[in-house]
Amino acid sequence: MNGNVLHADILVIDDSVDDLRFLTKTLTEQGYQVRGVTKGISALKAAQLKPPHLILLDIRMPEMDGYEVCRRLKANPLTADIPVIFLSALHEIADKIKAFELGGVDYVTKPFQVEEIFARVKLHLTLCSQQQQLEQQNVELIQLNEQLQQEMIRREQMENKLQIVDANLSLISEQQAEHWGISAFIGKSKTIIKILDDILRLQRVEKTNILVLGESGTGKELIARAIHFGGVRAKGPFIAVNCAAIPGELAESILFGHVRGAFTGAVNDRKGYFELASGGTLFLDEMGEMPWSLQAKLLRSLENGTFMSIGSYREKQVDVRVIAATNADLATKITAGEFRQDLYFRLAGYTVHLPPLRERQEDIPLLIEHFLSRLAIEMGRPQATLTPSARAALANYSFPGNARELRNILEHALISSDNTVIQLPHLRFIETIDIPVPVLDEFNGEKFISISCGEAEQKILAYVHQHGNITNFQCRHLLNLDYHHASYLLKKMSREGRLVRQGNRRGSYYQQP
Known part of the structure; x- marks a missing residue:
C-alpha cells in the first residue's frame, strides 16, 4: 500500500x-x-x-x-x-x-x-x-548493516596488515624504493627522459600535491610509487585508492573514517584512508570519478591539513601528500559541473603528463624485451624470442591500451606459443595493423588479427541502432574484448562524434547523437 x-x-x-x-x-x-x-x-x-x-x-x-x-x-x-x-x-x-x-x-x-x-x-x-513500511525499512537496514559489516571486516584486515608493515617499515621501504624507483621506467624517448627528470625533482619535494594525467595503461600509479618510494616520504605509508570503485554511500567513511555509533553497524572507530596515509602519500586513482559530495570535503582537508570523521565533532591534523591520477578530461568535467575547479587547482600543484605509447614508438622495442624478461621469470620459463613479422606488427600497432596492453599481448602470446618462438598468429590485436609486405611471406601473406577497428565500430553502431544504446559490458560481449579495449573503442567513437556518452562512472552508456 x-x-x-x-x-x-x-x-x-x-x-x-x-x-x-x-x-x-x-x-x-x-x-x-x-x-x-x-x-x-x-x-x-x-x-x-x-x-x-x-x-x-x-x-x-x-x-x-x-x-x-x-x-x-x-x-x-x-x-x-x-x-x-x-x-x-x-x-x-x-x-x-x-x-x-x-x-x-x-x-x-x-x-x-x-x-x-x-x-x-x-x-x-x-x-x-x-x-x-517498518518491515521494508528493517530489511533495508539489515542489508546496509551487512554491507557495513563486510566493509569493516575488510578495513580491519587492512589495518592488521598495516600494523605488520609498520613494524618492518624501514626494510620494506628500501625494497619498495628499489622496485618502484627510476630503474622501473623503460624507454629512451625525449618524453620519457622528461618524465624521469620530473620524478627526480618531485622526489626531493615533500608537500606539493601532484596530478598525473594519461590514458589507461600508461603507468600513472607507477609514477606515483616512484615519487613516493624514491623520495623523502619513502618511510611513510603509500595508500592507493581507486575513486571509481568507492561505493557512493560509503565514500566519506572510506576516505575519512567514522567513530563508533556514527551510523547503524558502526560498532568501532575506524580510520579512513586519509588518516592511514598520514606521514606518507595518498594516491587517488581515477580522480575524475570521485563523487561530487566528497570533493568539497577533500578540498577542505587539502587546504587546512585537517579532516573530521563521520560522527566526530573534533578535527584531526594530518600530514598527507596527495598524488591524484586520471584519464578523464577534467576541463570538460569542470565545464559540465561534474568536477570542482578549485579542487583541480589544489591537486595540480605540479602536473605530469604521460603520453600514450603510440606517441613514443622508439620505446616499444625496449619495453618488449623488458616484459619478455619479467614474464619469463614470473612463468619460470626461458625468455622467448619474436619473429621479424611479429616485431613488425608490434612496431606498427597503435596500442589503445598502452604499456599495459603490450604486456597483456606478450603474455597471451607466450601462452599460445608455448613459450618457444612468438609468431604473428600468436599476437592478438584490436585494431588493423599495416605490416611491410616483405615480412608477410613468412605466413604466406596472411595478416592475422582478431578484428579490425573499422569492423568493430560498424558492429557497435549496428548494435546501438537496434537497441538504442550500448554499455561497456555489452560491447565486450559483442566483440569478445576485455574492459580496456571496449572502453577505448567507445571513448574513441565518442570523441569523433559518432556516439554520445550518458551517465557517470561504471553506469555510463553510449547512444547515437
Whole structure:
C-alpha cells in the first residue's frame, strides 16, 4: 500500500445480501476497491487468488461460519497476515474472545454505524501500511548493516596488515624504493627522459600535491610509487585508492573514517584512508570519478591539513601528500559541473603528463624485451624470442591500451606459443595493423588479427541502432574484448562524434547523437 490507505482492496464476506450490498456501496464511495462474497468457501478462494489488504468477515454463515473461515485464512501463508475484522449481531463476550483468539484484529456489531465502520477500516489499513513500511525499512537496514559489516571486516584486515608493515617499515621501504624507483621506467624517448627528470625533482619535494594525467595503461600509479618510494616520504605509508570503485554511500567513511555509533553497524572507530596515509602519500586513482559530495570535503582537508570523521565533532591534523591520477578530461568535467575547479587547482600543484605509447614508438622495442624478461621469470620459463613479422606488427600497432596492453599481448602470446618462438598468429590485436609486405611471406601473406577497428565500430553502431544504446559490458560481449579495449573503442567513437556518452562512472552508456 506504500502508506496510502485509499484505493486499498477490501474483501467483504457476509451471507446477508442487504448487509453485503450496504458495505460494498458505502466503502466504494470512500475510494476503496471492494469485493463481496456470500459464502465462506468462495471467500477463501477469492482471498488466495488475490490477497486483499483487509477482510470484513461475518460470523454467522451457513455451511462454513466466520470462525472456520478465519482459522483457514490464518493457516494459509498467503493470507495469514491479512487483518480480519469480524461482523456480527452477537453481543456475547465469549463470541468476541473467540474471534480474537482465532486471529481477528477487531469486532463490529450489527446494525452497522457508518462512522464506526469508516474509523475501524481506516485504522487497521493504516496500521497494516505502517507495519509494511517498518518491515521494508528493517530489511533495508539489515542489508546496509551487512554491507557495513563486510566493509569493516575488510578495513580491519587492512589495518592488521598495516600494523605488520609498520613494524618492518624501514626494510620494506628500501625494497619498495628499489622496485618502484627510476630503474622501473623503460624507454629512451625525449618524453620519457622528461618524465624521469620530473620524478627526480618531485622526489626531493615533500608537500606539493601532484596530478598525473594519461590514458589507461600508461603507468600513472607507477609514477606515483616512484615519487613516493624514491623520495623523502619513502618511510611513510603509500595508500592507493581507486575513486571509481568507492561505493557512493560509503565514500566519506572510506576516505575519512567514522567513530563508533556514527551510523547503524558502526560498532568501532575506524580510520579512513586519509588518516592511514598520514606521514606518507595518498594516491587517488581515477580522480575524475570521485563523487561530487566528497570533493568539497577533500578540498577542505587539502587546504587546512585537517579532516573530521563521520560522527566526530573534533578535527584531526594530518600530514598527507596527495598524488591524484586520471584519464578523464577534467576541463570538460569542470565545464559540465561534474568536477570542482578549485579542487583541480589544489591537486595540480605540479602536473605530469604521460603520453600514450603510440606517441613514443622508439620505446616499444625496449619495453618488449623488458616484459619478455619479467614474464619469463614470473612463468619460470626461458625468455622467448619474436619473429621479424611479429616485431613488425608490434612496431606498427597503435596500442589503445598502452604499456599495459603490450604486456597483456606478450603474455597471451607466450601462452599460445608455448613459450618457444612468438609468431604473428600468436599476437592478438584490436585494431588493423599495416605490416611491410616483405615480412608477410613468412605466413604466406596472411595478416592475422582478431578484428579490425573499422569492423568493430560498424558492429557497435549496428548494435546501438537496434537497441538504442550500448554499455561497456555489452560491447565486450559483442566483440569478445576485455574492459580496456571496449572502453577505448567507445571513448574513441565518442570523441569523433559518432556516439554520445550518458551517465557517470561504471553506469555510463553510449547512444547515437
